[in-house]
Amino acid sequence: MLTIGKLGESAGVKVPTIRYYEQIGLLPEAERSAGNQRLYGRKSQERLAFIRHARDLGFTLEAIRDLLSLSDRPDQSCAAADAIAKAQLAEVESRLARLTALKAELERMVVQCAGGSIADCRVIEVLSDHSLCATDHRHPESEVPS
Amino acid sequence: MLTIGKLGESAGVKVPTIRYYEQIGLLPEAERSAGNQRLYGRKSQERLAFIRHARDLGFTLEAIRDLLSLSDRPDQSCAAADAIAKAQLAEVESRLARLTALKAELERMVVQCAGGSIADCRVIEVLSDHSLCATDHRHPESEVPS
DNA sequence: CTAATGTCTCTAGCAACTATAGCTTCAAGG
């Protein structure tokens, strides 16, 4: 049995994050020692590793919640899991496309900066006037990190 | 003079967002009409457009605050503005690199899913075990949206 | 045995908004 600190270390997750996952129900309530400290076994370790890995791949906690409940029912079809992964892939692809456009615009901006005074600064100028932009990099809709 | 609604429409920014920007000091306190409604002139319109455009390019509100205060002093060197833009570019590039790795991993995951049951699901399996991954897509450090 | 570290709960804070509630003001139609 591991203490919360050891568990966190083993999974690369900070201690308060583990408690947070328990609080929001992603992890079940942990067993407690005589002194009221949380204790974890192998199953918890695997579950936390799963969560961590999915987070690293950019899945939201909501998606992870779904994936976990799917993985708890191994006899069912994996269509739902597949759909979640595909949605995440689509999300990543759309963010990639947007970031690529942003990168081009920022590069243009930075390259054109001649290093004079603010009055001639290309950076400020471009920011002031979207029509100076080459690409259309408007915020399409919702966006989430990672 | 524009009402807050018209201003928002003209800049593509929602009304509560404008009030929020005022609240955090990104926009100055607006003039008020006899009936206590906010009124905006051309300068506010330009300032808001600047903010919106910079947000679209992924700059944080903090960076925008700096850029705005720079643009208020047109006689100074543009080195600071250049540095902010370069930092943003670096940020975007690092996020691009990470997302590219994620995309590859997710594609592998999705392609390998044969559509059977959860027990054989490649998606769940890969999430359970990072060693099945081709790339090292661990969370490097801080991350911000956009 | 003591001191340092770890853990406990609870609360508040971060970015950058978004949503809700309950009010007032404004513009247009009858």
Next chain:
DNA sequence: CCTTGAAGCTATAGTTGCTAGAGACATTAG
């Protein structure tokens, strides 16, 4: 002139995924 509906006002709370702090108890190394 009056009403009605949209738009505006303030203030507060919620969102996501944590992170940080306070103050108390548990455990472990020396």
